[in-house]
Amino acid sequence: MEHASASDFNGFHHWKNPDRQSIGETTLEFLKKLPGPTHIHISGKDPSxxxxxxxxxxxxxxxxLHAIHEMLKRRIEPAVDIHYFIPSVDAAKQAPGFIYRMLPHHKDLNRCFSPPYGESEQDKLAQELLRILVAQAPECVIDIHNTSGSSPPFGVTTFMNERHEALVSLFTHRMIVTDLLLGSLMEISESMMPTVTIECGGAQDPESNLLATAGLNKYTSYENVLTLGHTDMSLEFFHNPIRLELVEGSDIAYGDHCLLDDGVTLLPGIEHFNFGFVSAQTQLGFISGELSNCLQANDPNGEEKLLDYFRTVDGELYPTRRIKLFMVTTNPEIARKDCLFYLVEANASSEVSD
Ligand SMILES: [Zn+2]
Structure with missing residues (x-):
């Protein structure tokens, strides 16, 4: 292949216009054809x-990845050149496939896109991706994810204008707008090019793959994806959600009764509240010990809001008022490393019928 570099870090493998025979029949076969982080370049009708x-x-x-594989199988010439970037191939390939968010002891790659840049392989890969994006100067970027729990689809942006709305509405009508900066890829929007995150729904939800494929088909084939002319859908906005996180040293479990002597037990059915309302009477789980020793809920300004939104009654956890939850996970690993869920005030979203 290309010239080997002196370090272990090889960046992205470059693959231009792969033919039908070389991409496998299934998404997993396609994944196995990728030698590591991969950049696939597809020539479009307008290469400028x-x-x-x-x-x-x-x-x-x-x-x-399923959606990209579908696009490659269909061999439809895109309207413009398309650059696909597939970074965490090594983590995804660990048997039986698509199990690891990242390899053990590796950093979360989607927390590596803002300074200070470290020396880890993930930091280098993030910077390499940014370097290629600057060089190619795409008119926009979409970053496609799945939620860890079952969930309806939604878009996330740190920036709000018509171009970001237009990109999200290729996929879904729900749009989260957050000022919270975590080092995720979409944060380049402000300084580089319009970039949005698309959360297609849970990896286990069968409709997630269909949504990703339908949206990517529009994204690659439409002449113009940056104005709202392509849709008459009105978006539902959620502004500045609050993250509910474990306090360092506290633990979490999922079950129908209190499972920890010290910590948080959430009801396993909690993921069904994704984008639904919960009221002050909806039990969410159990707390052993002091609520504020177990959980923290920072707003985007870093202000602690836990007791504004949550209370305990005889060791049971309830909201204090009607709120809407999303990105609810029932995976304890993700709850520990990232967050339990996000929430917004029930009246904070501009509602459409839903
Ligand atoms: Zn993700």
């Missing part, structure tokens, strides 16, 4: 323009 797609920043979120 290009768009980028990133997926598999997290190795256990296959819907974006």
């Amino acid at each position: 323009r290009c768009r980028a797609v990133v997926t598999l920043l997290h190795g256990n979120e296959p819907s974006g």
Whole structure:
């Protein structure tokens, strides 16, 4: 292949216009054909323009890769050149496939896109991706994910204008707008090019792959994806959600009764509240010990809001008021490393019928 570099870090393998025979029949076969982080370049009708797609920043979120594989199998010439970036191939390949968000002891790649840049392989890969994006100057970027729990689809952006709305509405009518900066790829939007995150729904939800494929088909084939002319759908906005996180040293489990002497037990059915309302009477789980020793809920300004939104009654956890939850996970690993869920005030979203 290309010249070997002195370090272990090889960046992205480059693959231009792969033919039908070389991409496998299934998404898993396609994954196995990828030697590592891969950049696939597809020639479009207008090669003077290009768009980028990133997926598999997290190795256990296959819907974006499924959609890319479908596009490659269909061999439809895109409207403009398309650059697909598939970074966490090694994590995704661990048997039986699409299980690991990242390899053990590796950093979360989607937390590596803002300074200070470290020396880890993930930091280098994130910077390499940014370097290629700057060089190719795509008119926009979409980053396709799955939620860890079962969920309806939604888009996330740190920036709000028509171009971001237009990109999200290729996939879904739900749009989360957040000021919270975690080092995720979409945060390049402000300084580089319009970039949105698409959460297609849970990796286990069969409709997630269909949504990713339908959206990617529009993204690659439409002449113009940055104005709202392509849709008459009105978006439902959720502004500045609050993240509910475990306090360092506290633990979490999922069950129908209290499972920990010290920590949080959430009801396993909690993921069914994704994008649904919960009221002050909806039990969410159990708390052993002091609520604020177990959980924290920071708003995007870093202000602690836990007791504004949650209370305990005889060791049972309830909201204090009607709120809407999303990105609810029932995976304790993700709850520990990332967050339990996001929430917004029930009246904070501009509702459409839903
Ligand atoms: Zn993800």
